[in-house]
Structure formats: C-alpha cells, structure tokens
Amino acid sequence: MSSARPNLAIIAACLVALAAGVAVFLLRPGAQPDADDTAQVGSTPAGDNERLPAGLKLTELDGRAFSLDDYKGKLLIVNFWATWCAPCLHEIPVLVQMQARYGAKGLQIVGPAVDDIEDARRAAPGLQFNYPVAVGTPEDILDLMTKLGNEQGGLPFSVVITADGRVLERQLGEYSEAELVALIEKNLPR
Amino acid sequence: MPLIRLILLLSLLGTSLGSRALDLSRKPQGESTLLTADQAFQLVEARRDPGGIHLSWLIAPGYYLYRHRLAVEPADGGAALPALRLPPGQPRHDEHFGDVEIYTTMLDADLPFAAGQRVPTRLRLRWQGCAEAGVCYPPVTRTVDIATP
Numbered sequence: 001m002s003s004a005r006p007n008l009a010i011i012a013a014c015l016v017a018l019a020a021g022v023a024v025f026l027l028r029p030g031a032q033p034d035a036d037d038t039a040q041v042g043s044t045p046a047g048d049n050e051r052l053p054a055g056l057k058l059t060e061l062d063g064r065a066f067s068l069d070d071y072k073g074k075l076l077i078v079n080f081w082a083t084w085c086a087p088c089l090h091e092i093p094v095l096v097q098m099q100a101r102y103g104a105k106g107l108q109i110v111g112p113a114v115d116d117i118e119d120a121r122r123a124a125p126g127l128q129f130n131y132p133v134a135v136g137t138p139e140d141i142l143d144l145m146t147k148l149g150n151e152q153g154g155l156p157f158s159v160v161i162t163a164d165g166r167v168l169e170r171q172l173g174e175y176s177e178a179e180l181v182a183l184i185e186k187n188l189p190r
Numbered sequence: 191m192p193l194i195r196l197i198l199l200l201s202l203l204g205t206s207l208g209s210r211a212l213d214l215s216r217k218p219q220g221e222s223t224l225l226t227a228d229q230a231f232q233l234v235e236a237r238r239d240p241g242g243i244h245l246s247w248l249i250a251p252g253y254y255l256y257r258h259r260l261a262v263e264p265a266d267g268g269a270a271l272p273a274l275r276l277p278p279g280q281p282r283h284d285e286h287f288g289d290v291e292i293y294t295t296m297l298d299a300d301l302p303f304a305a306g307q308r309v310p311t312r313l314r315l316r317w318q319g320c321a322e323a324g325v326c327y328p329p330v331t332r333t334v335d336i337a338t339p
Contacts, residue, residue: 039223039224041222041223041224041323041325082326084318084328084329086285086286086326087320087324089286090285152224153226153227153328154326155323155326
C-alpha cells in the first residue's frame with residue numbers, strides 16, 4: 001500500500017504538468033483559428049446587396065475565352081471542382097443532371113477547375129460535362145475563387161448568382177440533389 | 191509518445207473541437223466550421239537524424255492526408271532523392287480513386303540516406319488532404335529548411 005503512494009504522486013504531478021503544458025500551448029498566440037481563417041461548411045447566405053464582380057474572364061477547355069457576365073439573365077451556379085477532390089467528383093453528376101433539367105428554363109452552371117489544365121482535360125470526358133468548364137493555372141482559379149468569396153480554399157465550392165447579378169449564397173461542400181432542386185426552382189428567372 | 195507530441199495533439203484536438211469540425215458524416219452539415227489546410231495539417235518536424243531526414247505531420251481530428259499525395263523533391267533541383275519511407279496508412283475505398291490509404295492524427299516519414307551520402311539542407315514537400323466533413327484542400331507545397339541536431 002505504501003509503495004503505491006509515491007507512484008500516485010508521480011502520476012498526479014505528471015498530469016498537472018501535462019495540463020499546464022496543454023494550457024500554455026492552447027493559450028499561445030495563434031493556437032486557435034481566427035474567425036477570418038475558418039469557413040462554414042454548408043451554405044452561407046450572401047449579404048443583402050452583394051453583386052457578382054464585373055469582368056471576371058475565364059477560359060474554356062477548348063481555349064475559348066468567356067466571361068461570367070455572359071450569363072446575365074440566367075440563374076448562375078459557379079461550381080469550383082478539382083480532379084483530386086472526391087466530393088467534387090461525387091457532386092458533378094448531380095450538377096450535370098440539374099443543367100440538363102433546368103438549362104432551358106434559365107439555369108447556367110459553370111465549373112472552374114482548380115487543376116492543371118491537362119489534368120482537367122483528361123478528366124472532363126468521363127465526367128460528361130454539359131456546361132462550360134473553366135481552366136487556368138491552379139493559382140488563377142484559386143484567385144478567382146477568392147474573388148468570389150472562398151479565401152479558405154476548400155472544395156467543392158459553389159456561388160449562386162441570380163439573374164439580376166445578385167450573389168444569393170455560397171456553398172462549401174457538396175449540394176445534395178434535393179437542395180439543388182429547391183434552390184433552383186425557387187430562383188429561376190421569371 | 192514524447193510529451194511535446196502529446197501536447198501538440200491535444201492542441202489540435204482543442205482547435206478542432208473549438209471549431210466544431212468533428213462531423214464525420216459525408217454530407218457537410220450547416221454551421222460546422224472548417225479549419226484552413228495549414229491548421230488541419232501541420233508539418234511539425236523536418237530534421238536530420240542518424241538515418242537521414244525525419245518528417246512529422248500532425249493531423250487535426252476529423253481530417254486526413256492521402257498517402258499517394260505525399261511527395262518530396264530537392265528544393266534547388268539537386269540530386270534525386272531516395273524514396274520517402276511512409277508507414278502503412280488506413281485503407282479506404284473511394285469510388286473515384288479506388289483503394290487508397292490515408293493518415294489521421296499523426297504521420298512520421300523518413301527520407302533515408304546512407305552514411306557518407308550528401309543530405310540536403312532544404313526540401314520541397316507536397317501534401318494534400320481533406321476534411322471528413324466533405325471538403326478537400328488544394329495540394330500544399332512547402333520548401334522547408336532541415337533542422338540539424
């Protein structure tokens with residue numbers, strides 16, 4: 001019995017030291033993420049008067065230049081994806097289905113790829129895109145994504161823009177089919 | 191496990207809990223907060239050891255690194271490097287990538303050099319991972335100085 005007491009004392013001392021160490025570490029400057037460094041997973045409504053920045057130029061897989069301004073008058077979903085992003089590859093067939101179902105009613109999806117151009121070109125046929133895929137250097141596309149409100153860099157990331165150019169919401173992570181149907185049917189141009 | 195590593199791990203756990211990022215469902219839930227890639231995957235050691243260079247990452251709970259997306263190359267275009275020695279990862283089947291291996295919590299890797307072989311003082315490292323909440327991060331590339339004992 002008496003020999004157990006020193007052991008308990010040593011264990012207790014170690015636990016106190018560990019707790020103190022953890023506290024010091026957790027309380028050091030920068031130990032916790034700043035609010036500006038993190039992002040909400042799921043959808044985030046945009047500000048009341050937030051507009052799509054004008055003049056955002058993109059390049060299609062075939063080299064054709066276009067602008068997001070070309071789709072004024074349509075409900076626009078800009079969906080950033082990448083070949084290394086499994087949730088993106090899971091979400092794309094649902095987006096393709098939405099474009100087929102609602103394209104004639106005023107929906108336009110655009111898919112900038114955060115990838116090397118050749119990687120995006122190789123993957124595109126298998127993904128059966130029926131909407132424009134935008135390419136550039138990964139840095140260019142990340143820059144575009146930052147301009148559209150994703151400073152944190154996670155994918156998939158979507159921005160929804162109404163027919164009159166108002167940013168409606170941002171989505172970090174996949175949309176489900178049900179979420180997309182509800183979102184699109186509510187916001188298609190009248 | 192050295193005490194400092196335990197403390198670092200607990201710190202990451204606290205960071206992750208603080209951001210409510212422990213959602214393990216595939217579909218992201220509203221209101222869960224995501225760490226940045228640098229917060230989720232921290233390179234905590236890049237140092238010389240008797241066998242070559244030792245590298246360690248701490249991985250926040252709810253996040254993982256892909257084994258096949260870890261790479262190392264000379265920082266200044268020098269001589270080719272030996273293959274990075276990685277421990278077996280946790281097997282995971284991905285519908286798009288097939289059978290892959292991932293690392294959670296902690297990763298220790300070694301770059302072995304034979305006695306007398308020139309060991310670089312800088313390396314370019316590349317890694318890429320995801321959150322279990324259904325978001326993936328672009329590949330991270332870092333040039334690091336190798337600490338000497």
